[in-house]
Amino acid sequence: MSEVHAETTRFVRTEMVAEQDPPITETGAVKWVRENLFSGWLNVLLTVLSLFIIYTILAALLPWFANSVWTAESLAGCREVLSEQGLSGHGGACFSVITERWNQLIFGFYPPELYWRPILAFVVFLLGIAPVLFQGMPRQALWGSMAAPFVVYWLIWGGSLWGPVLTAAGFGIGAAAFIVISRAAGNILGSLAALLLPVLFWMFLVSPLVSGLASVAPLEITKVESNDIGGFMLALIIGISGIILSLPLGILLALGRQSHLFIITKVSVAFIEIIRGVPLIVWLFTASLLLNYFLPPGTDFDLMLRVIIMVTLFASAYIAEVVRGGLAALPKGQYEAADALGLDYAKSMRLIILPQALKISIPGIVNTFIGLFKDTTLVVFIGLLDPIGLTNAIRATTEWNGIYWELFIFIGLMFFIFCYSMGRYSIYLEKKLQREHR
């Protein structure tokens, strides 16, 4: 109350005004609708127009979904069911193709009596990845995570257990070589030994050892060829292997590009630019066709393995650039403070620089992973039976000749579920790190 007013009119409040509810137009749904849908004539117009468009689309799509047929043995059978209901051939979806060919879409031509093995492998994968993704688990569970890839490999491809065990032993040899030799002869020789010894072990010792041990104790389950693996199983194997392998490689490339050592910098830059500058499909053709010319005749180098390597290299070039962005975003003072405390390069990267740079890079890294996972559909062009490749195979049969939409909607939905989960995980991780660091 202004001074003048107070002097001219005397006023004493005898009764306090009780709190009242705001008018209905200012609360809840009504307020929201007024503000967001009908705030002005342009907004009203746009709302009406949008509602009309949404209605048109749903009016066409919903009956198609609602009338869909889930049990028919062929496209003709499905059309029959529809016409019995008085609908045209396109009046309803024939999702029965998915129920009919479900196993094929998921497993490809994997032997049906062994379906339990990839399913179990998927469970092992989920158990192995959980402690890596979520921090609540006990740290010892990470040992299980390290063993998981070998178990998964053995379950999917089968053969003697000694193969994966000895391959894993190669990593153990590398780690042991690093610890022993770097203590005796310095870090550089130690790293070199850690790289060379396992490779030599894998190249020359593993196969005789496997056959030797297998003759003593076979421990063998039925072998499955890579050619028989297809469908979402194939997409997941390539996608997940690529994701897991490309992250460390990409980080190394990003660090290499920042290095003060001339040769390492140039090699990293050349690798990144060349891999990034050529379409993935070209690299896939290289993997499937050209590599055969370069490899010694008679080498049996699995096509799926070649594809995984190519996809990994391709994604790692992108990861490297994303991580480089994170590294560049860190203030120079962080590097200097780490140096000034006497941390050597490896420790300052591991403890100070990378945790911060990777946190900044999470959205970009996950974005690259999502891209990689969807790009696995490109392998159809080199003859692998991924889900898209299987649609061709399914259409080639007389029963399902001419079916497109239902298969592609299903495949799209499956990819969407995986990619959307990755996106949600990225947001969860960002929020968690944000909370912790603030």
Place this chain on the structure above:
Amino acid sequence: MTDIATDREIDRSQMQVSDEVAIQISDMNKWFGAFHVLRDINLTVYRGERIVVCGPSGSGKSTLIRCINRLEEHQAGQIVVDGTELSNDLKNIDRIRSEVGMCFQHFNLFPHLTILENCTLAPLWVRKTPKKEAEEVAMHYLEKVKIPEQADKYPGQLSGGQQQRVAIARSLCMRPQIMLFDEPTSALDPEMIKEVLDTMIELAQEGMTMICVTHEMGFARQVANRVIFMDQGQIVEQNEPEEFFNNPQSDRTKLFLSQILGH
């Protein structure tokens, strides 16, 4: 700018300078590309000395102390720290760095680690101290800089003055022989400057060898036993603080002091 850093009594008798050499810089030169930043630097620092380096911006004072722990590389001459010459030998560099503490203008705490983790990181990974012991040492120094209650917070939750005190504690956890300060108060509000200077004074009274690049002339007057004035990459004048402020010799020093103390 205040002339007096602290209102408390400073007992200079505790600050003993020994005749043991801590840092020996001889004929040191450094270039940034073609630019000659440091020219013929000769400086001997004895154990227990508190040296304040001042000078106009771009005079090379920060570069000089950054050469002492090899954040910058010198191209000619010699720097010997604690009897070890700074060369390209990485082992020597890491050893010297773990014995020379440094505080930066912008604190440079690690934002992804708690205050306690900031302090225990280097003892754990460089000195291989057991975790429990490292944490005890860290808490000891955090108490010394008067913020033990912040140990579990992250740097972003602290004020500038508190962050700088944590940075000092972090350096002290490595139990350094020598402390370098690169404009430790330049990024702080006036009331926070005092709390940081108090910490540094306490350190000086315990006999720490300190080289401090600062514009806090009150601190120089009260704590330093030697003030060095640099201009154009050279040491222009050095003297005891009383003499330096009351009776500067070179014209360049007189001009600088009149500008910095004039307002």
